[in-house]
Amino acid sequence: MKKLGLLVRLEAKAGKEKNVEEFITSALPLAKEEAGTISWYAFRIDSSTFGIYDTFSDEEGRQAHLGGKIAKALMENAPELLANPPYIEKLDILAAK
Numbered sequence: 001m002k003k004l005g006l007l008v009r010l011e012a013k014a015g016k017e018k019n020v021e022e023f024i025t026s027a028l029p030l031a032k033e034e035a036g037t038i039s040w041y042a043f044r045i046d047s048s049t050f051g052i053y054d055t056f057s058d059e060e061g062r063q064a065h066l067g068g069k070i071a072k073a074l075m076e077n078a079p080e081l082l083a084n085p086p087y088i089e090k091l092d093i094l095a096a097k
Contacts, residue, residue: 002038002055004062005091008074010050011083017048020081024050027070034068036061048083055093062090 012020024042031040031054038061040054056062065071066088074086 002057002093002096004056004059005093006052006054006056006062006065007089007091008052009045009087009089010052010081012048012050013081013083014048016081020050023073023077023081024052027052027073030069030073034061034065036064055096 010020010024021044027042028040031037034040036056036058038055038057041052043051043053045051054065056065078086
């Protein structure tokens with residue numbers, strides 16, 4: 001069962017919106033490789049704001065994701081692509097369908 005989550009908010013620099021979209025959507029194959037990541041979503045909030053939402057069954061899976069390839073690539077590319085550092089929130093999932 002999904003017990004834990006992460007909500008990541010990304011604000012693209014002006015002119016880098018398409019690059020951020022391409023970057024996060026290209027991470028799907030990496031997310032599929034992560035055994036501890038139950039679900040993973042990349043989404044757009046508005047023209048320059050994007051996000052990633054993922055779920056995990058335990059803290060070990062969440063920590064593996066935070067230390068994994070997607071997080072590493074995000075932090076390496078953040079200065080070029082993002083107006084602000086990624087805003088990462090840890091969530092406890094209370095109910096799910």
